[in-house]
Amino acid sequence: MSDQSNNPLFPDVDQALTEPDGLLAVGGDLSPERLLEAYRRGIFPWYSEGQPVLWWSPNPRSVLFPEKLNISRSLKKSLNKNVFTVTLDTAFRDVITACSHPRKDDAGTWITPDMIDAYCLLHEQGHAHSVECWYEDKLVGGLYGIAIGKVFFGESMFSKKTDASKVAFVTLVQQLTTWGFQLIDCQIQSAHLDSLGAENIPRRRFIDLLNQHCRSTNKHSPWTFDNAL
Numbered sequence: 429m430s431d432q433s434n435n436p437l438f439p440d441v442d443q444a445l446t447e448p449d450g451l452l453a454v455g456g457d458l459s460p461e462r463l464l465e466a467y468r469r470g471i472f473p474w475y476s477e478g479q480p481v482l483w484w485s486p487n488p489r490s491v492l493f494p495e496k497l498n499i500s501r502s503l504k505k506s507l508n509k510n511v512f513t514v515t516l517d518t519a520f521r522d523v524i525t526a527c528s529h530p531r532k533d534d535a536g537t538w539i540t541p542d543m544i545d546a547y548c549l550l551h552e553q554g555h556a557h558s559v560e561c562w563y564e565d566k567l568v569g570g571l572y573g574i575a576i577g578k579v580f581f582g583e584s585m586f587s588k589k590t591d592a593s594k595v596a597f598v599t600l601v602q603q604l605t606t607w608g609f610q611l612i613d614c615q616i617q618s619a620h621l622d623s624l625g626a627e628n629i630p631r632r633r634f635i636d637l638l639n640q641h642c643r644s645t646n647k648h649s650p651w652t653f654d655n656a657l
Contacts, residue, residue, distance in 0.1 A: 438465070442632075470638055491613055497624065515562065520572065
């Protein structure tokens with residue numbers, strides 16, 4: 429069971445609302461201490477410009493167990509063509525900035541300038557990481573997230589070319605597997621992530637997995653791909 433009741437920064441996730449699903453707390457800052465504690469306890473920030481910081485822990489939780497990664501036939505073809513070059517931690521601010529751009533049919537973004545600065549600081553401290561997908565020396569896709577112990581907390585991804593974000597994600601998962609990571613947090617269910625093998629699990633099971641795997645020592649610095657990949 430979780431020991432969240434001993435933590436003064438956040439209430440227990442069981443107190444999160446069911447409507448809107450997962451809203452747990454309002455306010456606070458985006459300091460590295462608060463952000464890392466939030467992730468360890470299954471909580472993440474998600475809010476719009478002009479709002480106070482909103483903290484969420486939805487139930488159920490979308491996750492990917494690395495061994496359940498699904499690579500479709502069409503995606504295998506994209507991977508085999510080797511049209512993309514994939515790197516780690518070479519353009520973090522560029523990736524998170526690209527992720528912050530509004531999607532089609534969506535005029536807003538939840539990745540505010542303050543959010544960008546906060547995660548760039550986490551990157552400088554070795555906690556936040558980016559995956560970049562390049563085509564002809566141009567950044568065409570990627571993702572970023574937080575690594576704690578043997579858990580990678582995915583935050584957002586973007587794609588400017590077909591399959592670019594999927595290639596970045598698959599390459600990352602394959603590398604995380606070689607490093608012994610046990611869980612990838614996908615936060616909220618989406619068809620995009622479901623196609624790659626993500627699944628919903630009860631929040632309580634998710635918290636139990638975090639309590640088990642976030643405490644593990646599994647720091648890889650600098651983050652570079654193994655030669656075998």
